[in-house]
Amino acid sequence: MTFSSDKPNMIEFKDVHKYYGDYHALRGITATIKAGEFFSLLGPSGCGKTTLLRTIAGFEGISSGAVLIDGKSMENVPANVRPTNMVFQSYAIFPHMTVGENVGFGLRKDPRSKAEKAAAVEEALAMVGLKGYGGRAAHALSGGQRQRVALARALILKPKVLLLDEPLSALDKKMREHMQVELIKLQRQVGITFILVTHDQEEALVMSDRIAVMFEGEIAQLADPETLYRKPASRKVADFIGTMNFLPAKILSEAGGKAEVETPGFGRFTLDVEDQITGKPSEGGPTVGFRPETLTILFDGQTAPDHESPATITEVVYYGDMTYYDIKLDGSDEPLRLSMRNVFGRPVLDIGTRTRVAWAPGALVLFR
Amino acid sequence: MKFSALKTYAIVYLIFLYAPIVLLPIFAFNDSKVIAFPLSGFTTEWFSQMWQDDLLFRAVKNSAIIAVSSAVLATCLGVFGARASTRFRFPAKAGIMGLIMLPMVLPEMIISMSMLVILLGIGVPLSLFTIIMGHVLITTPFAVAILSSAFQSLDKSLEEAAYDLGETPLSTFRLIILPLVMPGIVSSLLICFTISIDEFIIAYFLGGNQTVLSVYIYGQFRFPAKVPSILALGTILVGLSILLLTIAEYFRRRGIAKTGGKDTGGFL
Numbered sequence: 001m002t003f004s005s006d007k008p009n010m011i012e013f014k015d016v017h018k019y020y021g022d023y024h025a026l027r028g029i030t031a032t033i034k035a036g037e038f039f040s041l042l043g044p045s046g047c048g049k050t051t052l053l054r055t056i057a058g059f060e061g062i063s064s065g066a067v068l069i070d071g072k073s074m075e076n077v078p079a080n081v082r083p084t085n086m087v088f089q090s091y092a093i094f095p096h097m098t099v100g101e102n103v104g105f106g107l108r109k110d111p112r113s114k115a116e117k118a119a120a121v122e123e124a125l126a127m128v129g130l131k132g133y134g135g136r137a138a139h140a141l142s143g144g145q146r147q148r149v150a151l152a153r154a155l156i157l158k159p160k161v162l163l164l165d166e167p168l169s170a171l172d173k174k175m176r177e178h179m180q181v182e183l184i185k186l187q188r189q190v191g192i193t194f195i196l197v198t199h200d201q202e203e204a205l206v207m208s209d210r211i212a213v214m215f216e217g218e219i220a221q222l223a224d225p226e227t228l229y230r231k232p233a234s235r236k237v238a239d240f241i242g243t244m245n246f247l248p249a250k251i252l253s254e255a256g257g258k259a260e261v262e263t264p265g266f267g268r269f270t271l272d273v274e275d276q277i278t279g280k281p282s283e284g285g286p287t288v289g290f291r292p293e294t295l296t297i298l299f300d301g302q303t304a305p306d307h308e309s310p311a312t313i314t315e316v317v318y319y320g321d322m323t324y325y326d327i328k329l330d331g332s333d334e335p336l337r338l339s340m341r342n343v344f345g346r347p348v349l350d351i352g353t354r355t356r357v358a359w360a361p362g363a364l365v366l367f368r
Numbered sequence: 369m370k371f372s373a374l375k376t377y378a379i380v381y382l383i384f385l386y387a388p389i390v391l392l393p394i395f396a397f398n399d400s401k402v403i404a405f406p407l408s409g410f411t412t413e414w415f416s417q418m419w420q421d422d423l424l425f426r427a428v429k430n431s432a433i434i435a436v437s438s439a440v441l442a443t444c445l446g447v448f449g450a451r452a453s454t455r456f457r458f459p460a461k462a463g464i465m466g467l468i469m470l471p472m473v474l475p476e477m478i479i480s481m482s483m484l485v486i487l488l489g490i491g492v493p494l495s496l497f498t499i500i501m502g503h504v505l506i507t508t509p510f511a512v513a514i515l516s517s518a519f520q521s522l523d524k525s526l527e528e529a530a531y532d533l534g535e536t537p538l539s540t541f542r543l544i545i546l547p548l549v550m551p552g553i554v555s556s557l558l559i560c561f562t563i564s565i566d567e568f569i570i571a572y573f574l575g576g577n578q579t580v581l582s583v584y585i586y587g588q589f590r591f592p593a594k595v596p597s598i599l600a601l602g603t604i605l606v607g608l609s610i611l612l613l614t615i616a617e618y619f620r621r622r623g624i625a626k627t628g629g630k631d632t633g634g635f636l
């Protein structure tokens with residue numbers, strides 16, 4: 001999943017600010033997107049994802065800072081000459097044209113012959129799995145087909161960057177999951193930089209080489225999916241991506257990349273904080289966070305390789321392959337989520353069962 | 369029964385509305401100078417009499433020139449107005465749009481009087497051109513209203529997509545916006561044409577010595593002998609109106625079918 005960082009820079013944001021009247025929509029965005037990368041902008045509604053994407057396309061001017069594409073400043077470069085193409089959320093298929101005319105629209109000023117252009121259209125349609133659809137009326141397509149037409153229409157111009165604004169949000173779940181895979185394949189095949197806007201964290205994790213998590217016009221964390229999941233930079237990021245448990249923590253001492261921490265339930269332990277990203281201090285004091293799958297219930301005879309704590313099961317949700325437990329550690333009132341893969345011969349425990357859970361300091365993240 | 373009372377009312381209402389129009393062709397083919405029942409016989413004499421009326425031809429020609437020019441000019445202005453009001457924000461927008469729409473409800477008498485005073489004051493001779501000016505003034509609000517709804521239903525990202533694919537704002541307008549609002553443009557042309565062709569007050573005030581159809585027809589009613597040939601003319605106008613509406617409806621439906629939109633009844 002890791003993306004080689006020796007690739008050249010494709011997009012550079014340098015302290016980009018954007019105001020809509022008094023409203024500060026982008027607050028000092030600084031980031032670099034590499035050539036050939038599948039990059040996602042992830043964040044809740046209204047955080048400025050679309051605005052940031054549109055500053056790349058040139059539909060939105062910026063109030064200060066700079067946007068560079070392939071090393072060139074995009075100041076005063078209008079959208080119609082930028083080396084980017086966009087797949088719109090509504091797909092923006094021209095309803096009065098055929099599928100072929102839609103896909104070939106961008107070739108209007110192309111000096112190639114008619115036959116060559118027709119071949120290019122056919123090739124683009126084949127690439128998105130719509131071979132032979134060229135003559136169809138564009139308005140008579142299904143949602144998934146429109147999305148493919150929009151992709152083909154944008155890709156036929158061989159842009160340096162393809163911008164996608166929530167391209168899958170209008171599709172049903174099954175179609176969406178199918179198109180996620182298709183998009184990843186397509187991106188590998190054409191090698192173009194893809195920048196995807198989404199508010200679906202799962203989609204971002206599945207598809208991206210790197211993800212920028214945005215809140216309120218700022219990038220809270222920019223990292224690969226694994227880092228984002230394992231080492232979120234703040235409680236807010238951790239909350240937004242997947243499920244995370246939190247316990248209030250007291251930092252007793254800190255030296256040489258090690259911290260002595262105490263929490264209710266886990267007690268006192270030493271935490272390696274050298275490789276931890278120190279984000280903004282969270283409200284309500286420091287906490288430690290950990291994912292549900294990093295806790296394990298210990299059955300009779302099992303011992304923890306690292307640490308273990310006594311706990312009580314307060315809720316059981318059975319999912320077939322997985323069981324989700326809510327537990328309370330002795331000495332703590334925080335309900336914690338724990339997930340266990342169901343293996344043959346292992347019972348599903350009942351509510352109220354007293355048990356022991358294993359945990360490891362290496363899986364804990366300290367939020368100051 | 370309540371239901372049948374309503375039914376009777378509806379039928380009487382429709383008869384009241386359309387009977388006079390139905391009478392037009394009946395008396396146009398009636399072999400008598402007196403407009404009264406019983407009918408005396410069939411004739412096409414009134415049509416040939418009408419056909420030989422040079423003044424009538426001149427009035428028709430004038431009306432056609434005025435109506436076509438007003439419809440085209442008002443629709444062009446309407447495109448600008450509708451585009452501005454649906455796509456852009458500018459200071460005092462509500463006030464400006466209100467002033468553009470005002471002639472729709474302003475009595476034509478006031479418009480024609482004030483225009484007459486000013487035109488005479490600055491020495492512009494009254495002609496077909498001055499009538500066209502007046503008609504553009506009163507038809508533009510209708511054009512703006514019809515076209516605004518056409519522009520309103522246009523997805524902004526269609527324009528952005530065309531722009532993104534390398535078109536200029538101008539070619540985007542020509543290739544994307546114009547074809548998609550074409551049904552609205554056709555509606556606007558027809559409505560403006562219709563308003564202009566049967567407009568009387570402005571044409572009467574600002575026409576000078578140029579006579580248009582409505583003014584001519586009104587004048588002819590002073591001569592009872594001329595009335596049957598006027599009815600013949602009326603019959604032809606009714607026929608043309610029906611033809612025009614049919615054509616308009618055909619284009620509207622075709623436009624909708626082509627873009628796969630939903631039929632919402634249309635303006636006509």
Ligand SMILES: Nc1ncnc2c1ncn2[C@@H]1O[C@H](COP(=O)(O)OP(=O)(O)OP(=O)(O)O)[C@@H](O)[C@H]1O
Nearest residue numbers: 020023025043044045046047048049050051052199
């Ligand atoms: N043209 C505009 N004028 C004024 N405010 C705007 C404009 N466009 C966006 N905004 C505001 O800027 C903020 C960011 O908008 P943006 O569309 O970028 O959000 P987003 O992250 O894409 O959200 P969503 O997931 O809902 O699409 C929002 O609060 C929005 O109201």
Ligand SMILES: [Mg+2]
Nearest residue numbers: 049050051197
């Ligand atoms: Mg958005």
